[in-house]
Amino acid sequence: MKTISLKFRLPLFVAVVCCLSVPVRATAAVMAGTGAGICSEFVTGGGEKNESRPSGREGAVRPDRMRCEYLENPEAVDVPSPRLSWIVRTDSTVYGQCQSGWQVQVASSEELLRRGRADRWDSGRVGGDSMRVRYGGKPLRSRDACWWRVRVWDAGGRPSAWSAPAHWHMGLLGEADWQAQWIGAPGQDDGPLSPDGTEPPLPAPLLRKSFGVAPGRKVVSARVYVTGLGYFELYLNGEKVGRDVLAPNQTNYDKRPGLADCGIPVEDNFREYTVPYLAYDVTERLRSGENVIGAMLGNGFYNVRGRWTMAYGSPRLIAQLEIVYDDGSQERVVSDPTWKVAEGPVRMDQIYAGEEYDARCEQPGWCAPGFDDSAWQNAVPRRAPYGRLRAQNGPADRVMEVLKPVKVEKLGGGRYRVDFGETVSGWVRLHGVRGEAGRRIEIKYLSESPNGSNAYTMKGEGPEDYATRFTWYVFREVELSGWPGELHPGQLTAEAVYSDVETTGGFACSNPLLNRIDRIWWRTQLDNMHGAVASDCPHRERSAYTGDGQTVCATVMHRFDAAAFYSKWIGDILAAQNPDTGYVPNGAPWQPGCGGGVAWGAAICIMPWEFYLHYGDRDMLARNLDGMKGYVDYLDGWADADGVIYARAPHGREPVYWMNLGDWCPPGKLPSDTLVHTFYYWRCADIAARTARVLGDSAGAQRYGALAERVRRAFHGRFYDPGTGSYGPFGGDVFALYMGVPPERYPRVYAALRDNIRRNGGHLDTGIYGTQFLLEVLCDNGMNDLAYGIMTKRTFPSFGHWIEQGATTMWEQWDGGNSHCHPMFGACLTWLYRRVAGMESDPERPGYRHIVFRPRPVGDLTWARYAQLTSRGEASVRWERTAGGFMLEADIPAGSTATVWVPLGDGQTRADVRLSHPAGVSFVRVDETAEVRPGNGGISGDRFHRYAVYEVKGSGRYRFTSGAGITD
Known part of the structure; x- marks a missing residue:
C-alpha cells in the first residue's frame, strides 16, 4: 500500500491534518497540455541563465506515476489506442525546468522492454511538454500484453533515465472473444422481480469448476476475465483472487423488467447500458494436476430489493480463464452449465437489508482441489444482461483502512458497545472468536439512518473469523450481542471500505476549527465513494445523486486523485441520458426514487468542465459535448418567451415535486425553484458554449453563447426586486453575483447580501447549491470577513455546530435531521484551497499549466x-x-x-x-x-x-x- 506525502514543512499536528497516511493504491491525474514554449522562454529568453541547473549526464527532470487511461497497471483495457500519461518531477531548488521532449517505448514483454526492444511502439524523441500521449504503435488486439517505459528531456535538452517499467493488458475487445456463458443457480427466478421484495432472498450461491493442468507442461500465462452480478468474489485453488471487494463497479447493467408499469416517471431508455468485467493474472496460482476455479455471488445492486429500488434479476456469473503454455498451445476454462453450484454460508445479503452468515453451512475446501462436489447441482444458463461487457475503467472498492477500537463498554449478558472514534463506511471484522456451534453474534451498526442487519452464527470448531462480503454499513459505534465470554483486545477491528482513490491534496491553517471541518468532509466523501460513484449518503439511500456529485466535484478534485473515478462516473452520467429527449436523470447509475431537478441533470455539463479545468483533458470535453448540448436543448423546451424556466421533468407530465427540486436542505426557507432552475439553465448553456469554443466548434460556441446571454438577461429581468435592490435571500443574491449583475445594480445587491448575513447573526441561510458559491462569492466581492465568520461559527447553523455535537462527518441537514454522512455541503471548501491558502489553476490554461497564487489572509489567521x-x-x-x-x-x-x-x-x-x-x-x-x-x-x-x-x-x-x- 502507498501513501502520498505532501511536502509541507509543518508542525506534527498540522502534518497529520494535511498529509493523511491513508493506505491507498493510486489512480492518476496526469493530464497536461502540449508545446514547448513555456520552458524555452525561461531558459533562453532575455539571456537569463539557470544558475541552479544540476550537473551530470542525466537531465534535471524525471518521469513518475505512469498511468494508462488514468489507471495504474490496469489488467484489462478495451480502448483500442489507450492514453499513456505521467508527471514530471524535479527538485524544488532547481529552477525553470520543464519537459522539452519525451520518448515512449512499448514492448510485448517486460524482458524485451528492458533490453530496449520495443516491438509494439517506439515513439522516438518527440518535442514538447505533453504528459499525455495516445498509443501510436502496432494495432493492439484482445489479450495483448503491453509493457512500457518513458524518458523525458529537460529544459536544457538532457534526457532522464528510463522510468521503471509499467504495463497494461488489453481486454476482450469483441463479443466473439467471449466463449463463456452467463450462469446462475437453479431455483433462483430469472424473470421480473417485484420491487417490494416479496420474494425471499436466497442464500448466496457457490460455483466451482475443476480442471487439469497436465504434469510437465509449463504455464507461461494464465488470465481470467470475470464478472458477477450484483457482486462476486473469485477463488482459485482455495484462495480469494485479488484485493477487490464489492466488485464489480456499479453501472446501469440492464433493462429493468416492468419499469414502465411501476409508476416511476423515468423511461428505461438510457444512452448506454454496460456491465464491467475485471481481469486477473493468476499464472502463479496454477499447479500441476487438478485446479479449481470458484466464485461466490452476492445480490448487490443487480438484485436489490425494498425501499425505492427495483431489481434487474437474479445473480449471475460469467468467467473465462485463458491458459497459455510454453509450447504456444492454449486452453480455456469457461463458465457454462458444467459448473457445479450449491448454497453457501451467506444466508442473506441485500444492499439495504444487510447480511447474515451461518458458518455451520460452510463447505471447507469447496474451491480447492480434492473436494467432492457430487452432491452439488449443475449451474443453469442465464440471460445475458442488456448491457455491453466493458473492462472496468474506475477504481475498485477495497479495504482502505483498519481502525482499532478507542473504547469498549461491557453492557452485560454478552453485550458490548464498541467505539471506533469516527464514522466510517465498511464493516467490522471478528478475529479468533471461540464459541459453541449455533451461537448467533449480532452486530448492530449504530447510526441515525437505516443500516441493515448483520449476524454471524458460529460453527464451534475453533477460532473463527468473519467480515461482511456483499454490503457495507456506516458506523462509528457498534453494539454486539451474543458475544461468547470476554471481548479481548484484537478480536474486533473496523475496516473502512471505499473506492481506491488516493489523497493527493492537503490543507491546514492556524485555525483548528477550519482544519477539523476539512477533515470531517474528507472522511464523509470517502465514506460515500463505492463502486466508482459517489452517493448522497452511504446508508439510507446509497444513490449516486448527480446534483450532490456536481456541486462537490471540484472539492473532490482538490483533495484526491479522482481522474479515474470521475472518468468512470461521468461516463455513467452520459450513459444515463435519454438520447431521444436529452433528459438526464437525478442519479446515475439510475435507481428508482432519485429525487432532484434541473441542478441534478446539470452534472452532465458541470462535471466534465470541472474535470477539464483540473486535469486539462480535452478528451473529456469531446466525449461529453453532444450530451451537454442535448441537456441544454431539453431545458430549452421549458423556457418561456423571456428565457426563464420551470422544468417539468422528466418529460412533459404534470410536475412531480420530487423530480423538480430547486435548491435543497437550507437551514430555513428555499429560494424560488424557478430562480434556481433558470440559474442552472444559464450555467449549462454557458458551459456548453465554453466547451464548444475549446473544441473549435464555432457554431456551437455562438449558438449556446447567445442562449446563455439570453437566459442571463431573463434571470436579471425576472428575479431582481427594484424595491429591495435584491434577488432575494436564501441564495438569490449569491447566484446573481456569481452570474454577474449589471453594474448599476451592484452596490445595492452587495449591500443586500451583506445585510442579510448580518441579520442572520453572521450565519448562512443557503441550501446545498447556494452554499457551494457563497464563500467564494463573498470573498470575491470584498466580504471575506463574512465568509470567515460563517466558517468559524459554532452555533446553529454552521459546521462548527455539528462538530460541537460530536460530528466526525458532515450532515444532511443543518439541524441534524436525516443522514449524518452527507458530503454535499463540502462544496464550499474550495474557499479554503483557492482563496484562503490561495492556489488555483488558471481556467484559460487549465490542468495547472498556469497557476494563480493569491492568498486572502482573513480574520485571525496567521x-x-x-x-x-x-x-x-x-x-x-x-x-x-x-x-x-x-x-x-x-x-x-x-x-x-x-x-x-x-x-x-x-x-x-x-x-x-x-x-x-x-x-x-x-x-x-x-x-x-x-x-x-x-x-x-x-x-x-x-x-x-x-x-x-x-x-x-x-x-x-x-x-x-x-x-x-x-x-x-
Missing part, C-alpha cells in the same frame, strides 16, 4: 498551507504573517508558470517585497484587488486589498516577503 499533486507535478503554497511581515512560498511544478499576488500593507510598494530567487520572476503591477469594487464604499473584507503582482516563468520554490504583517 498562516495557511495547501499542497496538491497536480496533473503536472507537485504544487503548493504556504503563507505566514507575523508582526514583522508577510511570507509567501510557492512551489511550481516543472512545465508550469504562475502569477503570484503578494499582499502589501498600507503605503507599501513593490520596493517592500523581497524575492528569494529573482531569476525568471517579473514584476507586473501593484493591484488594488477587485474585491474593492466601485459602489461598495471602498470596503474590503480582506485585511489586505493591495497586491504586488508577479509573473513566474518556470518551476521551483519561490519565496516572497513583504512588510504586510499583523497590524492589530
Whole structure:
C-alpha cells in the first residue's frame, strides 16, 4: 500500500491534518497540455541563465506515476489506442525546468522492454511538454500484453533515465472473444422481480469448476476475465483472487423488467447500458494436476430489493480463464452449465437489508482441489444482461483502512458497545472468536439512518473469523450481542471500505476549527465513494445523486486523485441520458426514487468542465459535448418567451415535486425553484458554449453563447426586486453575483447580501447549491470577513455546530435531521484551497499549466498551507504573517508558470517585497484587488486589498516577503 506525502514543512499536528497516511493504491491525474514554449522562454529568453541547473549526464527532470487511461497497471483495457500519461518531477531548488521532449517505448514483454526492444511502439524523441500521449504503435488486439517505459528531456535538452517499467493488458475487445456463458443457480427466478421484495432472498450461491493442468507442461500465462452480478468474489485453488471487494463497479447493467408499469416517471431508455468485467493474472496460482476455479455471488445492486429500488434479476456469473503454455498451445476454462453450484454460508445479503452468515453451512475446501462436489447441482444458463461487457475503467472498492477500537463498554449478558472514534463506511471484522456451534453474534451498526442487519452464527470448531462480503454499513459505534465470554483486545477491528482513490491534496491553517471541518468532509466523501460513484449518503439511500456529485466535484478534485473515478462516473452520467429527449436523470447509475431537478441533470455539463479545468483533458470535453448540448436543448423546451424556466421533468407530465427540486436542505426557507432552475439553465448553456469554443466548434460556441446571454438577461429581468435592490435571500443574491449583475445594480445587491448575513447573526441561510458559491462569492466581492465568520461559527447553523455535537462527518441537514454522512455541503471548501491558502489553476490554461497564487489572509489567521499533486507535478503554497511581515512560498511544478499576488500593507510598494530567487520572476503591477469594487464604499473584507503582482516563468520554490504583517 502507498501513501502520498505532501511536502509541507509543518508542525506534527498540522502534518497529520494535511498529509493523511491513508493506505491507498493510486489512480492518476496526469493530464497536461502540449508545446514547448513555456520552458524555452525561461531558459533562453532575455539571456537569463539557470544558475541552479544540476550537473551530470542525466537531465534535471524525471518521469513518475505512469498511468494508462488514468489507471495504474490496469489488467484489462478495451480502448483500442489507450492514453499513456505521467508527471514530471524535479527538485524544488532547481529552477525553470520543464519537459522539452519525451520518448515512449512499448514492448510485448517486460524482458524485451528492458533490453530496449520495443516491438509494439517506439515513439522516438518527440518535442514538447505533453504528459499525455495516445498509443501510436502496432494495432493492439484482445489479450495483448503491453509493457512500457518513458524518458523525458529537460529544459536544457538532457534526457532522464528510463522510468521503471509499467504495463497494461488489453481486454476482450469483441463479443466473439467471449466463449463463456452467463450462469446462475437453479431455483433462483430469472424473470421480473417485484420491487417490494416479496420474494425471499436466497442464500448466496457457490460455483466451482475443476480442471487439469497436465504434469510437465509449463504455464507461461494464465488470465481470467470475470464478472458477477450484483457482486462476486473469485477463488482459485482455495484462495480469494485479488484485493477487490464489492466488485464489480456499479453501472446501469440492464433493462429493468416492468419499469414502465411501476409508476416511476423515468423511461428505461438510457444512452448506454454496460456491465464491467475485471481481469486477473493468476499464472502463479496454477499447479500441476487438478485446479479449481470458484466464485461466490452476492445480490448487490443487480438484485436489490425494498425501499425505492427495483431489481434487474437474479445473480449471475460469467468467467473465462485463458491458459497459455510454453509450447504456444492454449486452453480455456469457461463458465457454462458444467459448473457445479450449491448454497453457501451467506444466508442473506441485500444492499439495504444487510447480511447474515451461518458458518455451520460452510463447505471447507469447496474451491480447492480434492473436494467432492457430487452432491452439488449443475449451474443453469442465464440471460445475458442488456448491457455491453466493458473492462472496468474506475477504481475498485477495497479495504482502505483498519481502525482499532478507542473504547469498549461491557453492557452485560454478552453485550458490548464498541467505539471506533469516527464514522466510517465498511464493516467490522471478528478475529479468533471461540464459541459453541449455533451461537448467533449480532452486530448492530449504530447510526441515525437505516443500516441493515448483520449476524454471524458460529460453527464451534475453533477460532473463527468473519467480515461482511456483499454490503457495507456506516458506523462509528457498534453494539454486539451474543458475544461468547470476554471481548479481548484484537478480536474486533473496523475496516473502512471505499473506492481506491488516493489523497493527493492537503490543507491546514492556524485555525483548528477550519482544519477539523476539512477533515470531517474528507472522511464523509470517502465514506460515500463505492463502486466508482459517489452517493448522497452511504446508508439510507446509497444513490449516486448527480446534483450532490456536481456541486462537490471540484472539492473532490482538490483533495484526491479522482481522474479515474470521475472518468468512470461521468461516463455513467452520459450513459444515463435519454438520447431521444436529452433528459438526464437525478442519479446515475439510475435507481428508482432519485429525487432532484434541473441542478441534478446539470452534472452532465458541470462535471466534465470541472474535470477539464483540473486535469486539462480535452478528451473529456469531446466525449461529453453532444450530451451537454442535448441537456441544454431539453431545458430549452421549458423556457418561456423571456428565457426563464420551470422544468417539468422528466418529460412533459404534470410536475412531480420530487423530480423538480430547486435548491435543497437550507437551514430555513428555499429560494424560488424557478430562480434556481433558470440559474442552472444559464450555467449549462454557458458551459456548453465554453466547451464548444475549446473544441473549435464555432457554431456551437455562438449558438449556446447567445442562449446563455439570453437566459442571463431573463434571470436579471425576472428575479431582481427594484424595491429591495435584491434577488432575494436564501441564495438569490449569491447566484446573481456569481452570474454577474449589471453594474448599476451592484452596490445595492452587495449591500443586500451583506445585510442579510448580518441579520442572520453572521450565519448562512443557503441550501446545498447556494452554499457551494457563497464563500467564494463573498470573498470575491470584498466580504471575506463574512465568509470567515460563517466558517468559524459554532452555533446553529454552521459546521462548527455539528462538530460541537460530536460530528466526525458532515450532515444532511443543518439541524441534524436525516443522514449524518452527507458530503454535499463540502462544496464550499474550495474557499479554503483557492482563496484562503490561495492556489488555483488558471481556467484559460487549465490542468495547472498556469497557476494563480493569491492568498486572502482573513480574520485571525496567521498562516495557511495547501499542497496538491497536480496533473503536472507537485504544487503548493504556504503563507505566514507575523508582526514583522508577510511570507509567501510557492512551489511550481516543472512545465508550469504562475502569477503570484503578494499582499502589501498600507503605503507599501513593490520596493517592500523581497524575492528569494529573482531569476525568471517579473514584476507586473501593484493591484488594488477587485474585491474593492466601485459602489461598495471602498470596503474590503480582506485585511489586505493591495497586491504586488508577479509573473513566474518556470518551476521551483519561490519565496516572497513583504512588510504586510499583523497590524492589530
